Each structure stands twice: as C-alpha cells, then as structure tokens.
Amino acid sequence: MFTEAKVEPNAETVAPDADQASLEPASRAPLPQPNTWWQTARNKLRGLNRSMQFVIAAAIILGITMAFVGNLISQRIKHDATQSAGEAAALYMEAFLAPYIQELATSRELSAASTLAVDNLMANTSINQHIASIKIWLPDGTNIYSTSKLPVFRNYPEDPIEQVMQGKIVTRLAAFDNSEHDHERSLGIPLYETYVPLRKVGSGQILAIGEFYEKEHEIDNLRQEVWSVIGAATLAMLLLLFFIVRRGDQIIERQQMTLKLQMQEQAQLHLQNTNLQDRITTANHEFSRINELTLRRLGADLHDGPAQLLTLILLRLDELGVLQDSYPQDSGLLGGNVLELVRSAGQEALREIRGISLGLALPEINELSLREELLLVAHRHELRTETEVKLTLGPLPDDVPLPYKICIYRFTQEALNNAFHHAGGKSQKVSASHHKGLLEVQIEDAGEGIPTAGSGAANRGRTPLGLVGMRYRIESLGGVFSIDSAPGAGTRLKAQFNL
Numbered sequence: 001m002f003t004e005a006k007v008e009p010n011a012e013t014v015a016p017d018a019d020q021a022s023l024e025p026a027s028r029a030p031l032p033q034p035n036t037w038w039q040t041a042r043n044k045l046r047g048l049n050r051s052m053q054f055v056i057a058a059a060i061i062l063g064i065t066m067a068f069v070g071n072l073i074s075q076r077i078k079h080d081a082t083q084s085a086g087e088a089a090a091l092y093m094e095a096f097l098a099p100y101i102q103e104l105a106t107s108r109e110l111s112a113a114s115t116l117a118v119d120n121l122m123a124n125t126s127i128n129q130h131i132a133s134i135k136i137w138l139p140d141g142t143n144i145y146s147t148s149k150l151p152v153f154r155n156y157p158e159d160p161i162e163q164v165m166q167g168k169i170v171t172r173l174a175a176f177d178n179s180e181h182d183h184e185r186s187l188g189i190p191l192y193e194t195y196v197p198l199r200k201v202g203s204g205q206i207l208a209i210g211e212f213y214e215k216e217h218e219i220d221n222l223r224q225e226v227w228s229v230i231g232a233a234t235l236a237m238l239l240l241l242f243f244i245v246r247r248g249d250q251i252i253e254r255q256q257m258t259l260k261l262q263m264q265e266q267a268q269l270h271l272q273n274t275n276l277q278d279r280i281t282t283a284n285h286e287f288s289r290i291n292e293l294t295l296r297r298l299g300a301d302l303h304d305g306p307a308q309l310l311t312l313i314l315l316r317l318d319e320l321g322v323l324q325d326s327y328p329q330d331s332g333l334l335g336g337n338v339l340e341l342v343r344s345a346g347q348e349a350l351r352e353i354r355g356i357s358l359g360l361a362l363p364e365i366n367e368l369s370l371r372e373e374l375l376l377v378a379h380r381h382e383l384r385t386e387t388e389v390k391l392t393l394g395p396l397p398d399d400v401p402l403p404y405k406i407c408i409y410r411f412t413q414e415a416l417n418n419a420f421h422h423a424g425g426k427s428q429k430v431s432a433s434h435h436k437g438l439l440e441v442q443i444e445d446a447g448e449g450i451p452t453a454g455s456g457a458a459n460r461g462r463t464p465l466g467l468v469g470m471r472y473r474i475e476s477l478g479g480v481f482s483i484d485s486a487p488g489a490g491t492r493l494k495a496q497f498n499l
Helices: 009-028 036-047 050-100 112-124 158-165 179-186 217-304 306-326 328-334 336-360 370-385 402-423 465-475
Strands: 131-137 143-146 170-173 191-199 206-215 389-393 428-435 438-445 480-485 491-498
Touching: 050 112, 050 131, 050 170, 050 191, 050 206, 050 217, 112 131, 131 191, 158 191, 158 206, 217 402, 306 336, 370 389, 370 402, 370 428, 402 428, 402 438, 402 465, 402 491, 465 480, 465 491
Parallel strands: 389 428
Antiparallel strands: 131 143, 131 206, 170 191, 191 206, 428 438, 438 491, 480 491
16 A cells, blocks of 8 residues: 655645634733633642642653653654564565566466465465455556455555665555555554565566555554553652652651641740730839829828928917017027027928928829920929920820820939939930830930949939939830940930830
C-alpha cells in the first residue's frame, strides 16, 4: 500500500478568519470577568495539608516528565523495532516470493500456477501468523497480485517507490486512507506495511515490488511493557517522595502544635500581666485619690482646729492689750513685753498653719483644663514668692484624667518650690507639650544645680526627699521622671506620660 499526503489549506485558513470574526464583536463588548474556577481550585489546594499538596504537584510534574520520557522511549523503540521487524520480515518474504516472480522478467503478469503457489504460501505456512496481506506491484504501478483478490487500481506516489527501486526496504504504519485498503481495514487490527524489492536471481534486477502488511501486536506488547516499567518506576518514586515529605510534614505539624501551645501560654500570661497591670494602675489611681482626700482633710483639720485656737489666743491677747492700755498702773502685772512676745509667736504659728493647710488642700482643679491648671499653679507661685515664672505651653489635651492632673499639679508645685528655695527663683520656666500621645511637662531654673554628695551645698537644705516623692508620684501612674542637672548649670525636671 502506498499512502498519499493530502494538503488541506482551507481547514487551517478558515479557522483564523473565524476566530478573528468572533473576536471583532467581543472587542466592543465589556471585558469578561476573571475565571473563578482557578480561584476555587487554588482555595481547595490551600485547604489541603502539605503532603497532599506535594502529592498533587509531584504527580503532575512526574506525570508530565515520565509521559515525555516514556513517549520518547516508546517512539524510539517503536521505530527501531519496526525497522528491525520489517527488515527481517522483508528478507523472509523475499526468500519465499522470489521463486514465483522470476517469470516477470518476460511477462507482465503472474501465471495461475504462481498465483496459486502464493495463495498456498499464505494459507498453509506460519507466515499468516505475522503477515495479514500481500500485494505485488510492477515498477510502473500495476498491481498483479493481492491476497484479497479484489481489483486494485491505483498509481502509487513516487515515495517510497523511489527508495524501493534503489534497493531499500521501507516500513511504516498503514494509514488505510482509501478504497485500496478495504480488505486490510476490515481486519480491524493495526498493521505495518513493508515494501521490499523482488529481484531477478543472478542479475539483481528488480522485477517487482512486494507489499505486505505485518501485524502490530508484537510491537504493541513491547510498547506496553515499556509503559508498564515507566509507570511502576514513576509510582515508586512518587510513593518514596511522599513518605519522605509526609515524615517531614508530621515533624512540622508537631512543631507547629508545640508553638501553638506556647503561643497560647504566652497569650494567657500576657493577659494575666495586662490584668495585673490594670489592677496596679487602678490601685495607684485609687491611692492617689485617697491620698489627695487625706491631704485635703488634714489641711481642713489644721485650718479648723489649731488655726482657730491660735486665732482665739491672738484675740484674747488683743483683749489683754486693751486692758493694759486702760490700766497702765497695772502694766507691771500684765507684762506688756510678754504679751507682745506671745502675740508675735501666735501670729507666726497661724501664718505657718494657714500656709501648710493651703498647700495641702488643692484648688478645685477638676473643672479646669490642663492648660488652666498650669497657669493657676504658676500664678499662685508668683503671688506667694514674688518671683516670675515663664510659661511655654504647646498643644495640650483637653480631657486629661483627674489622677494625672493632680500628679502634674503637685509635680509643678514642688518643682517650683525647689527652684525658689534652692535657686532663688532664677529663670523659672514651665513648659508643656503633647505630641503623638506623649505628654511632657518640664520645669527649669538657673540655679547652682543639684549638689553632689559630701559637698558643702548638700547641707544647705536641698534634701532628695522631694525628688523621691516626685519620682514615686509620677512612676505610680506609668510615667517617666528624669533629672538633668550639673553644678553651676541649673536644674531641669521632666515628667512624661503616655496619654
């Protein structure tokens, strides 16, 4: 059998035109939405564990790789086996058919005896187990024998006849693409067609071309064996890799579980620490409130108790002074100097008690803003000490909690008192600002600075008790207290709060 190559350009040129025509209206239509199947598949893959993801990925990669390798090996084996089997069968058939075609040297057809001999050859020998059909052609394309006995009218193409006329053996897969192959097509099995030159004995002249169809089952069996080996090797590699990855996955899962438990424990500890911190903060706020109430009560008690008694004493002394003026003859009995001394001491004690009670009892700062509070404490300090305080106030929050306002008032009050007592009120400055949640209050002076331990200045009254109290008060609310001072360079006290 000779196959002919048919070129059908229309089948390939029409398709692009059709595609272009179909794209023209689509270009004017709105763009289609992205396919959701890919997102769905990706989400499902993400839901699988690592082992299953690896199995799917490895199966795809190994499958594609082994399919390529298997197809390459199969095609190579198929080609080599086909050529080898075709050549062996061609030599075998040439030896059987050569005696019956010698008469073609003088004739253009086989005799009835030669035709019958070829028929018997196909029917009574083991050739029919491998060969399904035989055809004999003259070099000009005339068919002079066919196993099917059906008339064959066909002019075969130059290829592979040119190769056969050059003495080559040609083997290829039968296409069964025209009526000439009706008999072979009816067998329902794949066949290989082999073309072999039939020569004249002695001279080597090619008298005819033998075409026979060999059954493909042996090559198919070989190909199936190759694919079986490749499939088994692929499955073995996939299973081995799966067990390795699965073991690593189990280790990772155990480590993740351990880390998860540790994170849960850390979260619980963090929650407990947060609760404890909240309780500490609440306790500090409550302590500050109770302490402030205590100071107010103490100030009120001093004002209403000893201060009133001293006031009464002074009033009685005034009465005695009037009596002394009325009865000068009894001045020796009344002791004017003694009365004046008692009056002076009582007035001094009263001033001190009132000063103490005024310092302990804060003004009503609950309704004041932080800015108004700082203005108030600076103003009161100026009135009390007859010194000047320079204020530099930046943007400040309006809603500061009361414990912070009390703390800032006390801090500013104590720092200004220190600046007056130990720096003589030189260059007293109060500055405050609020930026990115950080509230900063700073008090400065231009005094001699905080003296070092053992210096003579340390004995002039500047004790660290007030500084310790300020630090405790600020840090109890979560703030930061700092001191910047050097001998002869003044002192800067700073309080910072996160609000």
